Amino acid sequence: MQLLTTLRLLTVFIYIFITTRATFAQTKAEKIDALVRQYVSNRQFNGSILVADKGKVILKKGYGMANMEWNIPNTASTKFRLGSITKQFTSMLIMQLVEQGKLKLDGKITDYLPDYPKATGSKITIHHLLTHTSGIPSYTSFPKFFETMSRDPYTPDAFVKKFSDLPLEFEPGSRFSYDNSGYFLLGVIIEKVTGKPYADVLKEAIFDPLAMKDTGYDLAGPIISKRASGYEKRSEGYVNAPYLDMSIPYAAGSLYSTVEDLYHWDQALYTDKLLADSASKTTMYTPFLNHYAYGWGVGNIAVGQLKDSLLLIEHSGGINGFNTLISRIPADKRLVVLLNNTGGAPLSAIRKNILSILYNQPVEPSKKPIAELLRKSVLTESADVSRQKFKIWRGGKAYSLDESEMNTVGYELMSDGKLNEAMTVLALNAEAFPASSNVYDSRGEAYMKLGNKAAAIQDYKKSVELDPKNTNGYIKLKELGVAVAVPNDVLTTADTTTLQTYVGTYQLAPTFSIAITRESDHLYGQATGQPRFELFSESKNKFYLKVVEAKITFVTNEQGGVDQLILHQNGQDMPGKRVR
Known part of the structure; x- marks a missing residue:
């Protein structure tokens, strides 16, 4: 009798334990879902998300529309362009070839591409390309890149010639400058070494072994089921994103995937399925300059009021009509995947809030x-x-x-x-x-x-x-016929010399830079993965944009040179160091 009572009590205890645990996990999922729905209602997110806690998926869901013209909703199986998240797959292929003895991290470009100019290619290594420290100018920062180059198809070899003869911006290995040209070259090197197209190597070496059936090279021609359309937000609604020929991003940003497939990718990174040597994994996640490793940003972050910081491995992506983010906390096997098809969503803020929920910390909700x-x-x-x-x-x-x-x-x-x-x-x-x-x-x-x-x-x-x-x-006062004294240090539209001092590339994050260019007496800014917009003078060193909610301030040093800018947007002041 006593044994029966004990068994009944044990059964009740187990039931309560399981129910409480499930409710606790469900509560986190519900909180995250409510958080994301708030961003959606405020037009700050339109896409799909997946959140894993201790390796287990607690939420995967689509929000908003995959195709607004046909009212087709986003789901967990909707395919999104990934943009620069592609780079981590390219770096994995490189590390696999290194393990196979077909590549060396200290090997030079000219060791694998003999026709590449030896003046620069003979001193740039695979490691430099992987870590954005090669000094090769990034083609996405070229003046009028989106207007004049981005819509035309190129073969990889033909496109390399667009930047291979340009002088280096700095000595290889000495500085960090986010560089799509470097990862484009890695794709060409992969093709030369394997004798196969980049897309085929990806499929054979990564996608097929991991059963990532919903991931691939996003070309416009093939019919791809459940592929999301890309949009850009306007105050009155959305417009279709401008066309981009996907031969351009190539190994730097050409892939599409789903949140579910990226979960499979995340889980495989904890195993030996893709890399057998633990030393290779260590090398891949070891940051070099600016917290950038091989296709990943790696660094510690603070979450709420937690005493200890957490190691975060993540990468964002931005490409016409899409912005994306994959964030991994290896210590707790936590994963946040955010894929958005309206561009410009505050994904870092959403990720921050999701991690706060996972770690039971206060949340700053969307308004x-x-x-x-x-x-x-x-x-x-x-x-x-x-x-x-x-x-x-x-x-x-x-x-x-x-x-x-x-x-x-x-x-x-x-x-x-x-x-x-x-x-x-x-x-x-x-x-x-x-x-x-x-x-x-x-x-x-x-x-x-x-x-x-x-x-x-x-x-x-x-x-x-x-x-x-x-x-x-x-x-304007002069145009209105008002005589007014202008201070000597105020910039005028004819002061092209001062405007020229602002021209350059400014890095705000490992994967985000703003390229400043000048045409006559007009100044333009172009952020990573975004169209170019004109900057309008507010003062000698302060400019504003009329098409997006942002301002830019250029900061001079004691010698009078311009060494950084500050982007004022979404209530934040984000400094960017001049890297070119």
Whole structure:
């Protein structure tokens, strides 16, 4: 009798233990799902996610649309372009060939590509290419790359000639500069050594052994089931992403995959299925410069208020209409995969919050951008109603107000010819940020377009009063016939010499840089994997963009040279060191 009672109690205990454990895991999944749905409702995520905890999948789900024109939803099996996540697969192929004795990490480019210029190819190693330390200029940073090159098909050998004769930006191994050209070359070397196309080697060496049936080289021609379309976000909705010929990203960014396949990839990296030698694995994950290893960023991160930092191995990707992120915490076999097909999603912030949930830390939830709500309001309701709603939104904790986002909406409305609606937005922005020079500069432009010269002059005067270095304000006042003294240190549109000092490449993260170029008296910025946009002068060293919510400040050193920029976007100030 006592034994029976004991068994019953044990059964109840086991049931409670299993139920409690399942509920705990489900609670984490539910929290993550609620978090992501909040980003989706705020138009900050549209894609698929997978989260694994201690090697086990606790959430895999699609959000939003894979194809907006046919209302086809994203699912866990939707295929997305990966962008630079491709690089970790390229580096794996290289390490496999090293294990097979077909390549050497200290081997030179010319050892495998005899026709490559010996002046540079004889001193650049495979290791340099893998770690972005070769000094070869990255082809995606070429002036007008997206306008003049990205739509045309190339063979790998033909495209290499686009950058192989260029001088190096620095001595190989001495500096880090994110370089798609280097990984393109690795693909060509793989083909030369194996005698097979890069896509075939990937399939035979990685995809087939791991049963990654939903991963491959994303060419436009083949019919690929469940392939997501790429979009770019606008205030009023979305537009189709510009075409990119996928022969261009090649071994630097050509693959497509699903969150499920990337989970299989993650799990295989803990085994000997792909690399048998433990030393090879150690080498692959050992960071060189700027925390970059072989196709992975490797470093410690803090999660919430945890006492100890965690080793994070991750890589992001960005390609027309898509941005992606795969993040691994090896110590706890935790994995976060985020694949987005509307470009520009704040994936690092989402990943940060997901890790906070996994480690039972506080979360910083997404907030609804007031600028987008206001845009919808001014297009469908009276100015008075929009003002009333704006006041309510500003007082709510679930909403975020950003000056740059408001400014962008105002300019988009102006470009669409909706001047009265634009004026409502820009006027509210000026009321919300009365100490900002830029809000008056922008509203002044709207007044000019509306033909209200007196109001425009008043706003531009206020703008230069708040910021005496606001170049655009002086230019507009001159156009309006107002004589005003311009400080000697203020940049004018004719000062191309000063603009030229800003030209270069600035690295903000291991996988993210901004290339600054100049054409006559116009300055342009192009971020990794993004189109080029014009920068408009706000002062001698401060510029703003009209098509995205961002500003750029160039920082000079004691010698007067420009050695970094600061990107102001999404409420963050992100410094970027000049690397070229």
